[in-house]
Amino acid sequence: MPILEITKLTKSFGALEVLKGVSLNVEEGEVVAVIGTSGSGKSTLLRCINRLESPTGGRVVFEGSEVTAQSVNRVRREVGMVFQRFNLFPHLTALQNVTLAPLKVVGTDREQANRDGMVFLEQVQLAAKAHNYPGELSGGQQQRVAIARALALRPKLLLFDEPTSALDPELVGEVLAVLRQLAKEGRTMIIATHEMGFAREVAHRVIFLDEGVICEEGHPEQVFTQPREERTRAFLARVLNR
């Protein structure tokens, strides 16, 4: 059974229909890369999964039960999210950012939470910055803290919403390295990204989203080297600058 089943998902903002019926299944341990132009609906698709946006129509089923307004807080503890703009809590240190949810949502005791938090920071190679505030960290470091924060609830699914788009080019590498490591550990991830090389290297499956529908999906090699759809070809030609 897939861990996530999305069926005929639609989402409109007023008269603007952003998602026009998206269906997608994700298996446990799978890494799915979502590509497409800005405004194609990548972010909206991710945000509908944990209901930061409530869908207009269709169903999202996580671990066999439907994600509704009532069940969403439970689902969110199992689905981690990393944002384009990090959204770290600026009044808390890196470690406090990581331990906030375990302390306040799960109810872990402080000592345990701090110990775990240091492990997660270790994992993103930032244990040394545990007591620094976000304002004292570089963009790449901030995004790595944000990843550690998302890991802290030991989620079964991780959503990455263009995690490197807000970074200076020289800082992209360190964040991708962490993502690569997570993929290697066998985590289930959905990554909306503009990093085509990374998607091709890490993803098990690539989804090309265009104008609110899935235009093409398949193995990265196939999608990137022999796209079936004309629109996919045109998009790839544009972004790969050929």
Added chain:
Amino acid sequence: MFGRSLRKLKSCPLLLLLVFSLLCSLSTARAQDRLDTIRQRGELIIATDATYPPFEFREKEQILGFDVEIGNEIGRELGVKVRWLNLEWSGVLGSLESGKCDLVMAGVTITEERKKKGYLFSRPYFLSGQTIARRKGDTRIQKGSDLKGYRVSVQMQTTGQFAAERMGVPKDRLSKFDVLQDGLMDVRNGKSDALVADLPALKEILRKNFSELELIGGLITEENVGIVAWRSSITLMSGVNHALEKIIVDGRYAAIYNKWIGERLTTRVIGGLDKARKAGSDVPEWLNSAGKTTPESGTKMAPPSASALSIRWDVIREALPAMGHGAKVTLKITFLTLLFGIPGGLLVALGRISRFPFLRWIMVAYIEVVRGTPLLMQIYVIYFVLPALKIDFQPEAAGVLALSLNAAAYIAEIFRAGIESIDTGQMEAARSLGMDYLGGMRWVVLPQTFRRVLPPLTNEAIALLKDSSLVSVVAVAELMREGKEIATNSGSATTVYLAIAAIYLMLTLPLTYLARQLEIRWQPISQPRRRSLWSRKGA
């Protein structure tokens, strides 16, 4: 450096001469008699407090009454026009000292204390006395000595207050109001049991507006009402005395008396007035008769005139305990108001941005009503109007309640602006971690909001500390009220008000400092190099 600049001055005799001549002209202006100044300007300025019928009151933009007509006649005798200056009672006598007026006519009782403070009195022009107003049929209070068991209202720093104090009413049972009518309202609402004031004024006000109250029969003290001038105005006062005599003798006084006091002027009253003549200040006889010879030792009877800008340390020393008490009350009221107002404001702000339209609507209405009406009015309503609905507060509680309700509305808008200035991504991140709306607010949005609103909140707290002076209208003895009270009869209002201003500054500066420390402590991001002692870094 100072020495050098002095030498420079010396080398500039022209400048020195200029300064010297300026000083001389100033001092001659002081020495010149007030009466000459008045004649030169063709106008006699008389200060009053027009809330005191039948002596003086306002009707259709005009000040009318017994004092007003007598004063106008005096002006006619002196050959000048009279301009009336209408002030709050607490400022009336002080305006003599600062030179804003020449005379005061406000039904002022001649007392030795006031004379000692430097006020000069005319011969008495009215015989009066204090009496007691009570609720109709409340026979517990029959005479002056009954007062000490009850809560008593007075107009502050009037002979009514002094009489009540002499009758043994303790300080904490005595409610002092700026305006006599507010004190009567207090009696009518049952918060005070009696009010002490001048018989003619009380009689008139009760007849017009307070049918629920009545006077005890008779007087508890007998008093002489006089016209007041500052101590240096001796020739002016002798002119006033002459004018009064003439008005009394030629029948103008009788006409005015009959018109305003509502009784016929009898020879007995005139006899009483003549007998009490000595009650006024001792204006030398040679001035009363001869008029214009220059005195050699005319200042013997009064200390030399203080200028309006000299600080009287003796006055401050004497007033210090009362001002200290006032400062304590002001701090207490401010503290309590912040204690209720800040959480209250936060709740209102959360309601104001909530998902429920009904709640939003209520909060908007609350904020608009409170912001759109004067704070003074809110205090009045809570203290004087709510008792009609059987909701009753003691003065301090009413003051704190009004201030808290008021502050909450302003603080709510500060919080709303603060919350809305926090990036929406913060709430999204919190919710993506499984927190509900309240959790996200509590742990993520509000901590950041507090840091951001600290400067405007400090503003509000300081404004509040000063606005708390408004609760003095319901007889709370806070700092401004104590100051006014002391200033009314002190003989140096300037000194008192400057001292009060200094105390307010001493109260607000630590508040500013504390807020600044908190700000530094709470801003670990934008000011990494300005950590305070309490910083948690390196923990």
